[in-house]
Amino acid sequence: MTDKRILVVDDEPHITHVLALKLRGAGYTVETAGDGEEGFEMARQTVPDLIITDLQMPYLTGLEMCQKLRSNAETAEIPALLLTARGYGLSPEDLATTNILEMLSKPFGPREVLEKVNAVFAGDSSAQAEAA
Numbered sequence: 001m002t003d004k005r006i007l008v009v010d011d012e013p014h015i016t017h018v019l020a021l022k023l024r025g026a027g028y029t030v031e032t033a034g035d036g037e038e039g040f041e042m043a044r045q046t047v048p049d050l051i052i053t054d055l056q057m058p059y060l061t062g063l064e065m066c067q068k069l070r071s072n073a074e075t076a077e078i079p080a081l082l083l084t085a086r087g088y089g090l091s092p093e094d095l096a097t098t099n100i101l102e103m104l105s106k107p108f109g110p111r112e113v114l115e116k117v118n119a120v121f122a123g124d125s126s127a128q129a130e131a132a
Contacts, residue, residue, distance in 0.1 A: 004121055005029040005046065009039030009053040009062065010083065019052060022110035023117065036060025040068055043075050050120055052113065055084040055103075063090065066098035081116055083108065 006028050008019045016032040023030045031046060033039035037059035043051060051069070053062035060068070062082050069075040082090070082103045090103065102116060 002027045002121075003029075004050065005031070005048040006117065007031050007033065007039060007043055007046070007048040007051045009033045009036065009042075009051060009057070009065065011035050011054060011057045015054070015083070018110055019113060022114055026114055026118075028117070036062060036065035040065045043069055043078060044072065047074060048078060050117060051078055051080040052117070053080055053082060055082055063094060063098065063100075066100055070098050079120055081113070081120070 006023055008016050008023070008030060009032070010016045010019075011034055013034070016034070020030045020032055031042060031048065033042050036053070036057045039051070039053060040060060051066070053065060055062040062080075066080050066082070069078055069080075076099075078099060080098065080100045082100050083106055084103050085106055090100065101120060104113065104116065
């Protein structure tokens, strides 16, 4: 078992459900939010060890949420993995204003996400390098 807490933020309930099941099965504590605004508020309240967020969501996009978290002293160091539609990328400027370590294209496999999460917590520098 691990003491790491992960916040999964996506406006598609089946994605949050599948990821939460996979991550909980691996021993992580998982919370979920249905949009960027809710995710931002939950992250401020609980300060998770990692955030997995969709890019395109109502109220705040995943990028906007990560930018707001980075500018808040309590949440500035929370790393994030970004889920996005194929072919969508972020500019170096966008990445510089967030703690997004890597982007994963949809569709993705829950096992792939778990491998990325494990790499982040293991301090695997290749996870950080792939976002750039």
